[in-house]
Amino acid sequence: MDNPWLSLDYLRRSGDEVWEQLVIHTTLTLEAILIAAAIALPLAVLVRRSPRLSGPILGVTGVLYTVPSFALFALLAPFTGIGRTTVLIGLVAYALLVLVRNTVVGLQGVDPDIVDAARGQGYTRMRMLLTVELPNALPSIIAGLRIATVSTVALVTVGVVVGYGGLGQLMFRGMQSNYRAQIATSSLLCLALALVLDLALVLLGWWLMPWTRATRRRSRRARAAARSAEAAA
Template structure:
């Protein structure tokens, strides 16, 4: 037991450079995947909230893709895109789409109709209503979707080890191969948890900065 502890500070110190390198790789892949998914999902959410007959098809397709097991999806993409970063990034974008898309649609649909009527009464056109009223009011829901997508993506990155690009998952896999070296596995796991917390807090703080009126409106 002493030779294979659950946690070893000595291991962390001696492998700090490796842990940091994989953590940076993990963080960059997460941020890139969520950013790309947001660029796709937010406009789609705006579109389907305006063209209702498209809603079922677009959200349904995203939901079907979301149900594909991550191991299977990465394995399916690998023969076409090769081994490494590209199939992992595309797979992560696919999984993040549904969460951000649903929250965007829910946020826009949740805008108070009285607020929209008041904006139209002031002479706002459809585009101005969208940019000045609907999107600002939907922003908290979009931020919540980004937070959920980010945390789930941090976990999913580790599965990318099956195609050779899994960030901290590489250390976990190496620990399993190295006679179940628990210190290596747990150190990588704790690094994943810490990374998820840091990114979640960063997005939360960004959301508060972008919606100062919500704080002013609280008693």
């Protein structure tokens, strides 16, 4: 019996199930990243304001990140049950380290002269954070979001261990039955989802940081002028 890796017949017969698992996979990823970002930002600000907290905060997030995903989901299951909540908690825990570290690096990389100038103009701590530090830290924050999002797309599949793995459910069943089309379809959809979400974050960064576009344009003009000068010489 023919058992191809790619099969339109499989999509016609199981399209509703594939779509349902893709929606679950996407919403789990987005929810986990949003929750992790909401937790990571205040933690990063705490580290920035009180360096003595850097060790404990980064240490705890680092320990969570090193726990194998299968083990973490299995450990959580007796307390949070089988299903979405357990997977979501695990995904948030894994995303925290990347998001906290990148946000801290971004905040620490803000030019001290800019901070001093804002402080000299009477900026409050909150205004300084919202209008000076966070905008300047955005490149690092967006980079962290991209890494965390792509890794979360992959980790969702491990949720199959507690019966809620999105596209991982299809992969697991395909492996059990050696149904290649099911394995390939779910794997390709995971890859496509990761690429789409990564591109969305790139576009978000492009929209949030218009000054980077101006900098690139000036850089291109400077290189063009340099080449012209070399050619004239």
